[in-house]
Amino acid sequence: MAIRPSARWRARVDEEATELAAGTRSPSDAFLTELFPESLLVATDEALRAFELNVEVLRDQDDEQVFEAIKCVVLVLNEINEEHDGAGYETQEREELCLYIDHTLMEHGIDVPALAARRGISRTEITDDWRAW
Template sequence: MRTRPSARWRTRVDEEATEVSAGTLAASDAFLAELFPESLLAATDRALLAFESDVRVLGALDDEQVFEAIKRVVLVLNEINEAHDGAGYETGEREELCLYIDQTLTEHGIDVPALASRRGIDRTEITDDWRDW
């Protein structure tokens, strides 16, 4: 299983806090705890965990079921982003989340390029119908 983006973000926050504590980074130069507040990290982690559970039981059964799982996680991530003033996920985070969704599907036996193709879209567009972030 791939590392969730939220886990990587939490690690970066922790590393920055360690640098500030060690005196190798000025507190005024630290920004990651503000960029990734615990509320964002925890909510994102819960959303991705639920998505993983959804996909685990799906397999490659039915395109509509797979897209319903994608839709559910994207709508929850929309809510999380909105709860953080629409600034929870910037460009880099958006890309990480989309890649994570794609890779999670792939790891569970879903042929994402074929799935997307059957819908007439590119694999990079599988979240686009619902994504606000």
């Protein structure tokens, strides 16, 4: 199963905290709790968990229902990003979120390249209609 980006981000925050506590990282080099505040991690994790649940039932559904699930998660992620002053998801995080959406769909039997092709877009564009981050 695809690992949620929020889980990876949390692991990085925890690792940084451990290094700070052990004295192996200088406080001046610590920034991950600022980059990934708890509110961002929790909200993102909840949004992605809801997406997973939505996708579980999509295996035999039509394209519009799949795109509706994509739209739903992207709009929630837009809100989370806005709640964090439009800086919740930087370039790397955006890429991780898009890959997670793609991989989650594929893991649930949805042929993402074919899905995108039927809409006349590339697989990297499946979130573009709604994504503001």
